[in-house]
Amino acid sequence: MLALQKVRPAKGVEFREIGVPEALAPRDVLVRVHSAGICGTDLHIAEWTPGYESMERAMPVTLGHEFAGTIERVGEALSETIIGTRVTARPSTTCGRCDACLRGDEDNCTARKGIGIGRNGAFAGFVCVPYDNCHTLPDSLDMDVAALTEPMTVCAEAVATAEVQPGQTILVIGPGFIGQGIAIMARAIGAKVVVIGRDDGPRLDALRAAGFEQLIDTAKTDIASALADLAPFDAIIEAAGVPALVSATLPYLKKRGIFTVVGIHPRPAEIDLTSVVRMHQQIRGSYRAPAADWDGVIAFLDANQPLMRQLISHTLPLSDALTGFQAAQDRVASKVVLRMGEP
CATH class of the missing domain: 3.40.50.720 (NAD(P)-binding Rossmann-like Domain)
Incomplete structure (x- = not known):
């Protein structure tokens, strides 16, 4: 599948062909990505501004952390009944093994990894994420608007x-x-x-x-x-x-x-x-929101879809992602949403 990746610790991003993830961790799900938004973080990573040096250990890594899609496959610890569920996901993943996680203080996880930063993200046809990070989307919520959740x-x-x-x-x-x-x-x-x-x-x-x-x-x-x-x-x-x-x-x-x-x-x-x-x-x-607030934001998006859709200034196929990056960099875009299923 086509993926937009950060390949080296220097300015620029590249399209590469990568395999669809095969092996899943027990509580991971494979999500077929429908829509993914370009974020200011993605622009910083593409420009290689200071503050993202930790990414070097993950390179090459697929970018993209604002997304919505459908669960395609599940890890062995999960029920197959959730296949087909429409979801978005919190991009900050925790290890579950450090002292903070074992104390139930996951916000202070010492091995936290960001989807699209420290592990492969959603600028590709599929992304693998922990199911515990997923939030179910109502059927009434348009996938492009759902990608605005994060x-x-x-x-x-x-x-x-x-x-x-x-x-x-x-x-x-x-x-x-x-x-x-x-x-x-x-x-x-x-x-x-x-x-x-x-x-x-x-x-x-x-x-x-x-x-x-x-x-x-x-x-x-x-x-x-x-x-x-x-x-x-x-x-x-x-x-x-x-x-x-x-x-x-x-x-x-x-x-x-x-x-x-x-x-x-x-x-x-x-x-x-x-x-x-x-x-x-x-x-x-102020930085990321607690997990408890995500479902309320999803409900807000669902109730205000015409308003929120107005803020999506560009909708492009993944293959035109660099055009979207430039529009965002030039500040002519409010939000660029990439659709993975389009040519």
Whole structure:
């Protein structure tokens, strides 16, 4: 089968022909992939930006961790009755053997591997995943929309970390898919949402089409002018990965407000800590969501399919994945979804 892989610790990814997994661990399932989304992580891996050096031990490794598909085959410890089940899967896999796992503290597993990072992922016709990581999809949920589950759990976790409440005004920095999803989740709670980007016309347009009005392109106006009349914000959620924007926007956070960082940053950010102390502000990091939250996000996607489908800007066959990577890199794409079954 065709697979898009990271082959060496350098810039670039390659298409390769690989075999369909034959031997399965006792509690693993083989999933026939229908749809898989291109993530910012995939772009970082393709560019080989710092922070992914641990992948070298797994290379060559198939990328892709946002996906939806159907269980095709099961390991010996599982019942064949689950064959045909439509699923998505949490991409962070645990070992079950380290001290943390044996204590039931799987979140601190010392041998954690990411699907599409430390083990083969879903940019291929089939992917092997632990069944314990799988979440069943309702028959009513379109597979392309279902492939948005993992990034939307990241969005839900960011909104929860920021403690967004109805009636609050929040600022979302970065209109990429994570920023878009955060805005949608925050609005669903009842918050008023402002989103800023820079030279992000297509992605801001996608939010405008989704009903958002307070959208700011800082290429056309400076941050101070744009935010002065809208501040202070109850919460700021940073999803751009631009260190300078942390210090640039902190002054617009209200006293005792929460600044939540979701973006992956290439270098440290400089922060006026004295101001943070005197304003009683909190700075928090947000990453993956707990397993218990996934089914709620799946239900949200199922109930809001027309809205979520609007954010899928490109739908391409796997063979055109590099076109999708470029569209995402150029920031003309909100979300690129690859379909594995198409030529």
